[in-house]
Amino acid sequence: MALVANFAFDAIPLEAEVEVPNPFIARLGKLPDWSDLDDYQYTITREEFTYLLNHCYARNQEEEYRDLIRIEQDRALILKQSNHPASGWYDLRFRTDSLISATPKRYWRAPTELDGLQPNSTRPLKGVCIAIDPGHIGGRWVIWDDRHFTIGKDTIEVREGEMTLTVARILQRDLSLLGATVALTRNGNHPVTEDRVETLQEEARAYLRNRNKVPSSGAIAKTAKAMFAISSEIRARSDLLNEEFQPDLALCLHFNASPMNMRRPSFQGPNHLHLLINGCYSRGEIEEDDTRFEMLLRILQRIYYEEVRLSDAISRTMKFETRLPSFSYDGTNGMSVNNNDILWARNLLANRVFMCPVVFFEPYCMNHHEVHARVQAGEYRGLREFNGTYRKNIYQEYADGITAGLVNYFRHRR
Numbered sequence: 001m002a003l004v005a006n007f008a009f010d011a012i013p014l015e016a017e018v019e020v021p022n023p024f025i026a027r028l029g030k031l032p033d034w035s036d037l038d039d040y041q042y043t044i045t046r047e048e049f050t051y052l053l054n055h056c057y058a059r060n061q062e063e064e065y066r067d068l069i070r071i072e073q074d075r076a077l078i079l080k081q082s083n084h085p086a087s088g089w090y091d092l093r094f095r096t097d098s099l100i101s102a103t104p105k106r107y108w109r110a111p112t113e114l115d116g117l118q119p120n121s122t123r124p125l126k127g128v129c130i131a132i133d134p135g136h137i138g139g140r141w142v143i144w145d146d147r148h149f150t151i152g153k154d155t156i157e158v159r160e161g162e163m164t165l166t167v168a169r170i171l172q173r174d175l176s177l178l179g180a181t182v183a184l185t186r187n188g189n190h191p192v193t194e195d196r197v198e199t200l201q202e203e204a205r206a207y208l209r210n211r212n213k214v215p216s217s218g219a220i221a222k223t224a225k226a227m228f229a230i231s232s233e234i235r236a237r238s239d240l241l242n243e244e245f246q247p248d249l250a251l252c253l254h255f256n257a258s259p260m261n262m263r264r265p266s267f268q269g270p271n272h273l274h275l276l277i278n279g280c281y282s283r284g285e286i287e288e289d290d291t292r293f294e295m296l297l298r299i300l301q302r303i304y305y306e307e308v309r310l311s312d313a314i315s316r317t318m319k320f321e322t323r324l325p326s327f328s329y330d331g332t333n334g335m336s337v338n339n340n341d342i343l344w345a346r347n348l349l350a351n352r353v354f355m356c357p358v359v360f361f362e363p364y365c366m367n368h369h370e371v372h373a374r375v376q377a378g379e380y381r382g383l384r385e386f387n388g389t390y391r392k393n394i395y396q397e398y399a400d401g402i403t404a405g406l407v408n409y410f411r412h413r414r
Ligand SMILES: [Zn+2]
Pocket: 135, 136, 147, 160, 253, 254, 255
């Protein structure tokens, strides 16, 4: 067909006539503003971008993202809306050797960017801004996230959300004494988000439809529950963290548990420790527009390197304090990192949307009999005997593992 003068106007239908599918985004995810990547133009080389994407972030390398992120010689083209190619591609230009790299835009500071320390300083964390995220919620809210159970008669209920807050408060005290500025994403047993399960029913229905799932009343109830206790709560904490605290690093505190029948909780065999950093994205995750965008921000800010160094240091002191064996992922959702058997990469909501280096802790199986006994003992001074060994209280031990690692790390690196 010959081109005519008014070709452009005839060929492109009016915007209203084009049917644009609902974007594919994570639960309660925000639509990305792709122009936010403008700050990172010409800041990363093709080699480094490809390395981080293939070896740290995408689970199965190139086939996972080829139609979503196209790596060309001088640029990466990133599809803006995965289910609507007409939305166009974001054009990220690579740095070439002739251009000198500036520090990419970010709020967090690496240890080398902090003031140096006096020799033998008693405040090795001076000036370091640390956010602590006590995982889950406690109190009457425990019913929404299934991280609570009782084993045995006349025992205290195990509640992960309250245990993580206990560790967070010890850490806040101890890290402050060492000079750090510490902020907690939650300092009580109540949610940070203002959403509630009842207010999320419509969102849950829309989410299920968007995923081509039948919005049955059971599915809506289940989705709304997860939206409240996980998505909305973590996103509210991430707004606080990214907009107000803007820390140099974040510590996400959790306790682990072995699978068991929640209707009949019982002791389980293994007890172990692992730490997580962000990475190991599946094809389905990279397909989500917001998740793809957040992954790219982490790549462009070079968060990975700082996360590995920091977690590597803390994993050693955690192992020493807790005396726990390492945990192994046998499936595909965890990727081993740095030849360290305690350190794994996983894409979780908190370690993706907290836009700074995040160390995510998963020590102690709460349904292991020894951990359970130590939880029953609560906080105490000094040492007590468990199975023939004298131990600190479990919360102080957890906190000491982290504190010692941070002290070692910052003494070495700044
Ligand atoms: Zn947890």
